[in-house]
Amino acid sequence: MTDATTERIIPLRHWGRWISAAIVLALLALLVRAFATGDIDWAVVGQYFTKSAILKGLSNTLIISVLAMALGIVLGVVFAVMRMSQNPVTNAVAGLYIWFFRGTPVLLQLLLWFNLALVFPTVNLLFWQGDMVDLMTPFLAALLGLGINEGAYMTEIVRSGILSVDRGQTEAALSIGMSHTAVMGRVVLPQALRVIIPTMGNEYIGLLKNSSMAAVIAFPELLRASQAIYFVNYKVMELLIVAAGWYLIVVSIFTVGQMYLERYVGRGQSHITHVPWDRRFLRTMFRTHEVMPTPPADEEEEEQP
Amino acid sequence: MTPVPMLLAEGVRKSYGDNEVLCGIDLEVTSGEVMCLLGPSGSGKSTFLRCINRLERVDGGRLYVDGERVGLHRHKGKLHEMTDRQLCHFRTQTAMVFQHFNLFPHMTVLGNVLVGPLKVKKEPKAEVVARAHELLERVGLAEKATAYPRQLSGGQQQRVAIARALAMRPKLMLFDEPTSALDPELVGEVLAVMKDLGDSGMTMVVVTHEVGFAREAADTVVFMDAGVVVEAGSPDQVLANPKHERTQTFLSKVPI
Numbered sequence: 001m002t003d004a005t006t007e008r009i010i011p012l013r014h015w016g017r018w019i020s021a022a023i024v025l026a027l028l029a030l031l032v033r034a035f036a037t038g039d040i041d042w043a044v045v046g047q048y049f050t051k052s053a054i055l056k057g058l059s060n061t062l063i064i065s066v067l068a069m070a071l072g073i074v075l076g077v078v079f080a081v082m083r084m085s086q087n088p089v090t091n092a093v094a095g096l097y098i099w100f101f102r103g104t105p106v107l108l109q110l111l112l113w114f115n116l117a118l119v120f121p122t123v124n125l126l127f128w129q130g131d132m133v134d135l136m137t138p139f140l141a142a143l144l145g146l147g148i149n150e151g152a153y154m155t156e157i158v159r160s161g162i163l164s165v166d167r168g169q170t171e172a173a174l175s176i177g178m179s180h181t182a183v184m185g186r187v188v189l190p191q192a193l194r195v196i197i198p199t200m201g202n203e204y205i206g207l208l209k210n211s212s213m214a215a216v217i218a219f220p221e222l223l224r225a226s227q228a229i230y231f232v233n234y235k236v237m238e239l240l241i242v243a244a245g246w247y248l249i250v251v252s253i254f255t256v257g258q259m260y261l262e263r264y265v266g267r268g269q270s271h272i273t274h275v276p277w278d279r280r281f282l283r284t285m286f287r288t289h290e291v292m293p294t295p296p297a298d299e300e301e302e303e304q305p
Numbered sequence: 306m307t308p309v310p311m312l313l314a315e316g317v318r319k320s321y322g323d324n325e326v327l328c329g330i331d332l333e334v335t336s337g338e339v340m341c342l343l344g345p346s347g348s349g350k351s352t353f354l355r356c357i358n359r360l361e362r363v364d365g366g367r368l369y370v371d372g373e374r375v376g377l378h379r380h381k382g383k384l385h386e387m388t389d390r391q392l393c394h395f396r397t398q399t400a401m402v403f404q405h406f407n408l409f410p411h412m413t414v415l416g417n418v419l420v421g422p423l424k425v426k427k428e429p430k431a432e433v434v435a436r437a438h439e440l441l442e443r444v445g446l447a448e449k450a451t452a453y454p455r456q457l458s459g460g461q462q463q464r465v466a467i468a469r470a471l472a473m474r475p476k477l478m479l480f481d482e483p484t485s486a487l488d489p490e491l492v493g494e495v496l497a498v499m500k501d502l503g504d505s506g507m508t509m510v511v512v513t514h515e516v517g518f519a520r521e522a523a524d525t526v527v528f529m530d531a532g533v534v535v536e537a538g539s540p541d542q543v544l545a546n547p548k549h550e551r552t553q554t555f556l557s558k559v560p561i
Contacts, residue, residue, distance in 0.1 A: 176420070
């Protein structure tokens with residue numbers, strides 16, 4: 001022993017991790033080589049990646065997915081509270097809503113909204129009246145189709161979040177005189193968010209990708225913008241890669257944002273300090289030894305063979 | 306004229322389906338009195354307590370808090386069920402301390418104490434904050450104001466819960482087994498705060514298994530079993546010289 005106050009400890013070696021890392025890297029190299037030497041014109045990918053038509057499609061995708069998600073969240077909270085209320089009427093209405101909009105494909109719902117003019121040729125909204133064809137633009141049809149469908153799923157997600165909050169929280173809030181609305185808004189929903197946010201992030205990513213279905217009702221989102229180009233120049237694979245690249249970029253940025261949001265809504269819940277993944281990776285893969293502080297060797301405990 | 310009792314129960318009944326939990330409870334608590342409810346699990350003590358602030362609805366009998374019917378109000382000679390709004394107002398007169406504390410985990414200690422007076426009673430913020438700090442001082446947790454409940458021990462959490470209840474300036478405080486979920490070494494600090502409260506003149510109804518606390522702090526001890534009041538009286542009468550066999554059996558089994 002060289003030092004009386006520290007000890008060197010050799011951590012357990014995880015050879016399996018190194019072997020699996022080698023296999024993964026080899027497979028990845030093969031895949032990269034296949035695509036690099038395959039019949040893909042990478043110059044075209046680069047050229048179209050920032051083309052204004054593609055960026056316009058991307059911004060439409062972002063706008064429709066954000067607005068539809070916002071609509072979905074509002075509907076989800078409202079219908080979840082209705083679904084759980086004692087009032088049999090609101091309860092049944094919420095049940096019906098979930099039954100219909102979760103029970104039919106979103107593609108079908110988009111077509112229904114878009115073709116609503118076939119059923120109701122004219123509309124009278126008191127402040128606005130005219131032809132349905134003018135009102136139900138591809139944008140509005142996409143927003144309603146995606147948002148209302150999302151609302152049905154969000155209802156169940158919010159409901160599971162509400163159910164996850166201990167009943168004692170509601171009782172404590174009632175006991176200090178809070179109304180049912182205040183109990184929900186101040187006590188139950190803020191805690192339910194911890195359960196809701198991870199699933200909601202999943203839903204948003206799903207919605208972002210599902211917004212590509214709005215292509216069928218002529219809404220000019222990212223996928224439709226890419227298609228419009230490859231219908232002309234036949235660079236199908238290249239433009240699909242452009243669209244895929246953008247979807248991945250948006251989802252990646254969103255995932256990071258979600259991580260911070262989760263940490264915020266989980267405040268007061270844990271005191272685990274967060275270690276960045278890169279440091280964690282380096283530490284678990286490359287650590288050769290660990291130095292542990294120990295008390296100075298005690299003469300009584302010291303065993304000398 | 307006799308003063309209106311703070312709590313008056315006349316033949317209070319409550320059942321869940323076919324299971325009758327309270328079979329006619331008659332009790333009276335005068336202002337400033339500390340009443341301890343003892344009894345085996347399932348005897349209906351907690352249910353009775355939860356009827357007082359209308360977390361549970363009574364199925365029969367009459368229950369009054371400070372002369373007002375619980376959950377009911379008289380209008381043009383007829384009894385009406387209270388609306389959500391009236392019920393909220395009614396509940397601000399009492400405050401409850403729970404077995405599992407039920408602090409709001411997403412709010413700081415100070416936030417927990419403030420939320421009632423600030424958001425329910427809409428009292429001015431500066432005044433409420435000053436009072437909250439005083440209350441935290443009183444329960445010995447002045448320096449924990451910015452901590453979250455998860456970072457406190459059970460005993461500290463329960464003392465915060467008492468401060469939260471006191472912040473509403475209730476006429477009547479209800480304690481539902483406040484020390485049952487605590488480690489033995491933490492029970493004392495919570496009981497000390499409660500004893501101090503009782504000495505200061507707060508009207509309290511305490512469901513507890515702490516016979517020692519009942520003996521020291523209670524004005525009246527009530528022994529309940531199977532949904533009825535078996536025996537009620539001063540701690541000396543009920544704890545030292547129980548008349549009923551059921552009370553004697555119970556007391557012989559609980560640690561003193």
